[in-house]
Amino acid sequence: MGIKEKKYTRFKYVQKELKKGEMHLGIPYIEEMDNGKARLCANLSINGNMQVIYFEVDNCWKKYLVTENSDAFILAVLEKAMKNSFDISFEQPVSEELYYGLVTYTIPIYARNFEMFNEINLIGDITLENPVSECKTGTGFSAGVDSFYTILKHMGNKKTPSYNVTHLLLAVNGAAATGVSEEMDREWLEASREKFQKYAAAMGLELICAGGNIDLLYLNDTCLGGDAITTSSFVYALQKLFSTYYWASAYPANIFSFNQSDGGFCENVSVSYISTRKLKFYHSGSEINRIGKVKYIADNPLVQKVLTVCGELDAFNCGCCFKCLRTMSELYAIKKLELFKDSFPADNYKKHFISKFAQELSTDHPPFTTDIINEMKNNRIKIPFIVYFLSFLVYKPLYMLRSKLKHIVWLRRLFYKFNLDEKILGRKQGSKERERKLNGIYKG
Numbered sequence: 326m327g328i329k330e331k332k333y334t335r336f337k338y339v340q341k342e343l344k345k346g347e348m349h350l351g352i353p354y355i356e357e358m359d360n361g362k363a364r365l366c367a368n369l370s371i372n373g374n375m376q377v378i379y380f381e382v383d384n385c386w387k388k389y390l391v392t393e394n395s396d397a398f399i400l401a402v403l404e405k406a407m408k409n410s411f412d413i414s415f416e417q418p419v420s421e422e423l424y425y426g427l428v429t430y431t432i433p434i435y436a437r438n439f440e441m442f443n444e445i446n447l448i449g450d451i452t453l454e455n456p457v458s459e460c461k462t463g464t465g466f467s468a469g470v471d472s473f474y475t476i477l478k479h480m481g482n483k484k485t486p487s488y489n490v491t492h493l494l495l496a497v498n499g500a501a502a503t504g505v506s507e508e509m510d511r512e513w514l515e516a517s518r519e520k521f522q523k524y525a526a527a528m529g530l531e532l533i534c535a536g537g538n539i540d541l542l543y544l545n546d547t548c549l550g551g552d553a554i555t556t557s558s559f560v561y562a563l564q565k566l567f568s569t570y571y572w573a574s575a576y577p578a579n580i581f582s583f584n585q586s587d588g589g590f591c592e593n594v595s596v597s598y599i600s601t602r603k604l605k606f607y608h609s610g611s612e613i614n615r616i617g618k619v620k621y622i623a624d625n626p627l628v629q630k631v632l633t634v635c636g637e638l639d640a641f642n643c644g645c646c647f648k649c650l651r652t653m654s655e656l657y658a659i660k661k662l663e664l665f666k667d668s669f670p671a672d673n674y675k676k677h678f679i680s681k682f683a684q685e686l687s688t689d690h691p692p693f694t695t696d697i698i699n700e701m702k703n704n705r706i707k708i709p710f711i712v713y714f715l716s717f718l719v720y721k722p723l724y725m726l727r728s729k730l731k732h733i734v735w736l737r738r739l740f741y742k743f744n745l746d747e748k749i750l751g752r753k754q755g756s757k758e759r760e761r762k763l764n765g766i767y768k769g
Contacts, residue, residue: 346372348406350399350415353392362536363387365562367398371411378402380562381536389566391456394420399447400599401539401558403427404548407435407442418452422601423561431554431598438583438591441548455603456565463560464571464609466493466532468521468633470652471573474618475609476528477625479571488569493525496535496559507538520641524631535559552588557599557606564604571609572596578611580692616655616696623661630667644670647688651697654685658700683712687720 351368356379358364363386366379378401382390391397395415400423406413428447436444464475472493479490495517497510518534525532539558548555553572560570575589584590596606610618622628634652635642642649653674656662662671674681686694701708730736 346409346411348402348411348413350395350402350413350417352416353395353398355387355390355392357384357387363390364537365390365392365397367395369398369402378539378542379537380539380559382533382563386533386563386566389459389563391562391564392417393454393456394418394452395449396420396423396564397558397561399423399427400554400561402542403431404442404552404555405542405546406445407432408546408548410443410445412446412448414448416449418450419447420455420601420603421451421453422603423599424451426598426601431595434598439549440585458564458568458603459566460487460568461491461566462488462569462571463492463494463533463567464490465556465573466495466521466525467517468524468631469648470615470618470622470632470634470655471575471610473622473625473628473632474613475571475573476530477622477628478609480528490530490571492566493521493530493532494535494559494563495521495532496556497537497540498556498559507541510538510540511536520631520633524627527627533563535562549588550586553592553595553606554588554599557596560606561604567604569605569607571607574608574610576611576692577614578608614696615693616658616700619652619655619661620659623656623659623664629664632665632668642669644673645684647685650681650685651689651693654682654697655693655700657682658697658704658706660704660706679709679712680715682708683715684720686712686716688724 349370351370353365353367356364356366358381361384362381363384364379364381366377369376369378378398380390380397395417396419399413399415399419402413405411424447432444432447436442462479464472464479466472466476476490476493479488482489495514497514514534514536518532522532537559539555543555556572557570560567572592574592576592578593580590581593582590588595593608593611596608600606613621622632632652633642634648635644635646644653649669653662653665653669653671656665656669656671657674657678662669662674665671685697698708
């Protein structure tokens with residue numbers, strides 16, 4: 326017998342028939358691996374089917390992993406549980422303040438504003454004790470615009486030194502991962518570590534690379550993209566290290582909505598739901614728009630050499646995806662693109678500006694596109710009419726057609742057989758990239 330529960334929307338109440346299941350989390354434990362890694366693990370049972378979920382760090386960070394509470398694991402599985410109407414029971418207590426925030430705000434607000442989510446119960450004991458923390462300050466590091474802005478904004482501040490960033494976290498969290506297999510996640514993480522380690526050191530900061538299999542939990546059960554809740558589980562796994570953490574915003578604070586596919590639109594409030602007095606999250610960058618961030622970081626010599634916005638396995642910019650096109654267009658708009666020749670194909674973009682910018686407008690969305698156009702107008706950069714013509718009447722229909730055809734396996738095979746990725750996209754995919762796309766498990 327299903328449970329009748331009110332499903333709230335912004336406009337009306339809807340009765341929704343729910344079938345309650347259960348997730349059960351075992352007591353967290355630490356497992357030392359043979360490869361110099363340590364894992365924070367917990368047994369996860371979903372309607373009786375058991376698996377082990379884990380966070381993995383280098384052994385030098387093992388002492389910061391938290392087994393005293395279930396905070397990290399509850400946050401890791403919360404969205405999957407809400408999507409499937411699973412109550413979450415747990416053997417190790419959850420910290421009181423996090424429990425209060427989740428049951429009072431996070432769960433009901435998400436359930437009443439996102440169609441995919443349902444209200445659930447957290448079943449287990451509460452603890453008033455908190456792990457002793459070294460009170461360090463961290464932020465995520467992808468070497469992109471948002472993360473570099475947050476880092477530079479919080480370095481060398483003499484009036485508020487305790488708010489300066491001390492550690493960078495590179496985590497396999499779904500947003501920054503392949504979302505395909507543990508092997509490919511590990512390959513991506515190591516490629517990123519190899520590139521980013523020296524840049525973190527150049528800024529005088531320590532880089533923590535956190536692997537795991539949390540992103541694979543959502544492989545066939547996609548929830549919100551770019552959401553703070555699941556990603557915060559990696560920070561909570563290291564509660565003994567952090568007391569302050571900056572969530573590098575994707576959007577300014579005035580861009581707010583409960584977008585049904587992109588959690589980034591509501592992250593300026595969701596970060597407050599996962600904050601406690603012992604571990605405070607700030608929505609860094611929400612005070613400024615994207616163009617403002619680009620201006621802030623553009624004159625930094627390190628940023629000019631290493632800015633990375635692309636999600637390819639080799640951790641280098643491809644120069645043709647929408648993130649690359651967006652960033653090059655922003656740099657072009659502020660007349661700084663030539664400074665980034667070490668990280669982007671700047672000359673190629675300038676040479677083919679009309680087609681490149683037309684592609685950017687056809688694949689990206691406001692407020693990014695409108696900010697770029699306004700900045701170009703402010704800097705008296707002429708945008709030929711043909712850019713808009715190509716964007717809306719040529720490239721946009723082509724991209725829509727491509728998004729439908731990419732799911733047809735035999736067409737993908739022809740695409741790679743004749744190296745059309747190199748001829749059309751400007752970059753030949755590696756063998757593993759092709760393999761995952763041919764297998765139909767790549768959502769890019």
